[in-house]
Amino acid sequence: LAKTTQPISMDSYEGQEVNITCSHNNIATNDYITWYQQFPSQGPRFIIQGYKTKVTNEVASLFIPADRKSSTLSLPRVSLSDTAVYYCLVGDLLGGYNKLIFGAGTRLAVHP
Amino acid sequence: GAVVSQHPSWVICKSGTSVKIECRSLDFQATTMFWYRQFPKQSLMLMATSNEGSKATYEQGVEKDKFLINHASLTLSTLTVTSAHPEDSSFYICSAGGRSTGELFFGEGSRLTVL
DSSP: OOOOBOOSEEEEETTOOEEEEEEOTTOOTTOEEEEEEEOTTSOOEEEEEESSEEEEOSSOEEEEOTTOSEEEEEESSOOGGGOEEEEEEEEOGGGTOOOOOOOOOEEEEEEO | OOOEEEEOSEEEEOTTOOEEEEEEESSSOOSEEEEEEEOTTSOOEEEEEEETTSOOEEOTTOOTTTEEEEEEETTEEEEEEOSOOGGGOEEEEEEEEETTTTEEEEOOOEEEEEO
């Protein structure tokens, strides 16, 4: 299972763009990269998933370089409600649901 | 979209009693579900993989006789914390996958407090 490394915490202000980078040096060929958001006392919520290059949805963008050894979650114009813990996970989700191991995550604090 | 629901969302029990937590996939069939526990300010720790119709697979260090998992149908997995003690107090979260999308969905979590 590919191990992930993220910054423990980040601070930002409302309206700014936030980029959270995750390292996954031993990612396997079949692994996808998935980011989850978790608020206190709630289960994680899916944000975005990608395999390579760039993926964008209504809430975030995911940038994955060609070597796939890292990925960057980009949150445009954050608000106070984006204060949460963000987890980067790597796994072969389409291959029979191998278990996902959570790393420490990044605790994002958005300030007024 | 797909939803995974847990019940109860919170429970308080006395030490020595057993508590059952249910995890349901509401609009898809899940042959595999996962159970996590999370202590305050910490990440999710995988406890076990629940397989429909067969025994659960437990992670190292997780007592299978303490945390009983039953996956009796394609939409329901249960976690029973037997003879609960205060150190079992935690936030328990389940997840299940939609096979067509590769996305894992998480329940809302169940907070267990053992007095």
